[in-house]
Amino acid sequence: MDNVLDVFSSDAFSFVALTDAINKIPFAPNRASVVVDWNEQGVPVTTVEFEQIENVLTLVNPSPRGAPGETRAKPKRQVEVISIPHYELNGGVAASEVQGVRAFGQGSVMQTAQQKVAEVQLVQANDLDATLEYQRLGAIKGIVLNGDGSTMVNLFTKFNVTPQTEVDFNLDSTADDGALLTTCTQIVRGAARALGGTPFTGIYAFCSDSFWDALLSNTERRKTYQAQNAAQLRDGDAFGTYSFGGITFENYRGGVGTEESTAFIEADKAYCFPVGVPRLFRTVYAPADYWETVNSDGLPRYSRLFPWDNMKGVGIDTQTNAMSYCTRPRALFKGKLT
Numbered sequence: 001m002d003n004v005l006d007v008f009s010s011d012a013f014s015f016v017a018l019t020d021a022i023n024k025i026p027f028a029p030n031r032a033s034v035v036v037d038w039n040e041q042g043v044p045v046t047t048v049e050f051e052q053i054e055n056v057l058t059l060v061n062p063s064p065r066g067a068p069g070e071t072r073a074k075p076k077r078q079v080e081v082i083s084i085p086h087y088e089l090n091g092g093v094a095a096s097e098v099q100g101v102r103a104f105g106q107g108s109v110m111q112t113a114q115q116k117v118a119e120v121q122l123v124q125a126n127d128l129d130a131t132l133e134y135q136r137l138g139a140i141k142g143i144v145l146n147g148d149g150s151t152m153v154n155l156f157t158k159f160n161v162t163p164q165t166e167v168d169f170n171l172d173s174t175a176d177d178g179a180l181l182t183t184c185t186q187i188v189r190g191a192a193r194a195l196g197g198t199p200f201t202g203i204y205a206f207c208s209d210s211f212w213d214a215l216l217s218n219t220e221r222r223k224t225y226q227a228q229n230a231a232q233l234r235d236g237d238a239f240g241t242y243s244f245g246g247i248t249f250e251n252y253r254g255g256v257g258t259e260e261s262t263a264f265i266e267a268d269k270a271y272c273f274p275v276g277v278p279r280l281f282r283t284v285y286a287p288a289d290y291w292e293t294v295n296s297d298g299l300p301r302y303s304r305l306f307p308w309d310n311m312k313g314v315g316i317d318t319q320t321n322a323m324s325y326c327t328r329p330r331a332l333f334k335g336k337l338t
Contacts, residue, residue, distance in 0.1 A: 018303040032136040038283040042297035084286040084323040094313035124318035155329040171214035184245025194331035201276025212251035272333040286321035
C-alpha cells in the first residue's frame with residue numbers, strides 16, 4: 001500500500017494545488033454576493049487607504065463685469081485607513097483516517113487522502129463563506145461587525161458622515177392613504193441626493209422575516225396589487241422578492257446556528273441600498289501570512305498542509321483575508337416595521 005507520508009508530500013497536496021482547490025469549491029449562493037457587485041480585488045498589502053475629496057455644489061452670486069469674481073475654497077482632502085482582517089481555520093487529517101480505508105470503487109490511498117482533505121476544506125470554506133457574507137451585510141448596514149458582535153469598523157465614523165435617520169415604514173397601518181408609497185419615495189430621493197451625480201439603477205432592501213410578513217399583509221400594498229397580482233397576494237412568497245415604490249424588497253434568508261437561530265438581518269428591520277452604482281461596494285483581499293505570498297496580490301482563500309509534530313497526520317490551514325465596505329455610506333437606509 002502507498003506510504004501515507006509520501007502521499008501528502010505529493011504535488012496534489014502542494015500549497016498551490018490546495019489553494020486552487022479551495023477557491024474552486026462550489027458554495028451555496030448567498031444573496032449579498034449575488035445582488036451586489038463587490039468589485040473584488042486582490043491587493044499586496046494588509047490595509048486599504050481611502051482618499052476623500054469634499055466637493056459640494058454651491059450657488060454663485062453675480063458680480064459686476066470687470067470686477068473680481070468669487071473665490072471658491074479648495075476642496076478638503078482626507079485620507080482614512082482600514083485594516084484588512086485575517087480569518088484562519090485550522091483542522092487536520094489523521095493517518096488513521098486514511099490508513100486501511102478504501103475509497104468506493106478505488107484502491108488508492110491517494111484518492112482517500114484527497115477525499116479526507118477535501119472534506120475538511122469544505123467545512124472550513126463554508127464557515128469562511130458565512131463569515132464573508134456576514135461582513136458584506138455589515139457593509140450594507142454601514143457597520144461591519146466581528147463574529148462576537150463587537151464593531152470592526154463603523155463606516156459612518158470612518159468616512160465622517162451622519163447616518164440617515166431610521167425610517168419607520170408603519171406597516172401595521174390599516175389605512176390605504178399612500179403613506180407607504182411616500183415612505184419608499186423618500187428613501188429613493190434620499191439615496192439619490194446622497195450619491196450626488198452618480199447614477200444608480202434602483203434601490204434594494206434585505207428584510208427580516210417579520211418585516212417581510214408585515215409588508216405582504218399591509219393594506220396599502222394589498223389593495224395596490226389586488227387586481228394585477230391576485231395570485232401573488234393569495235399564494236405569498238417566503239424568501240422571495242417584491243417591488244413597490246421604487247424599492248425591490250427581499251425576504252433575506254441567512255444566519256448561523258441551529259435553523260439559522262442567529263439571523264443576519266434583525267427582526268423587524270430592513271436595510272435599503274442603491275444598486276447599479278460603480279464601485280459603491282468593494283471587497284479587497286490581502287495576501288496570506290505565508291512566506292510565499294509576501295507582497296503578492298491577495299486571493300479569496302488560501303489552504304495548505306503541514307505535518308503534525310508527532311507525524312501521525314497533517315494539519316490543514318485555511319484562511320481568507322478580506323475587507324468589505326461601502327464607499328458612500330450616507331446612501332444607506334435602515335428601516336423598521338413600526
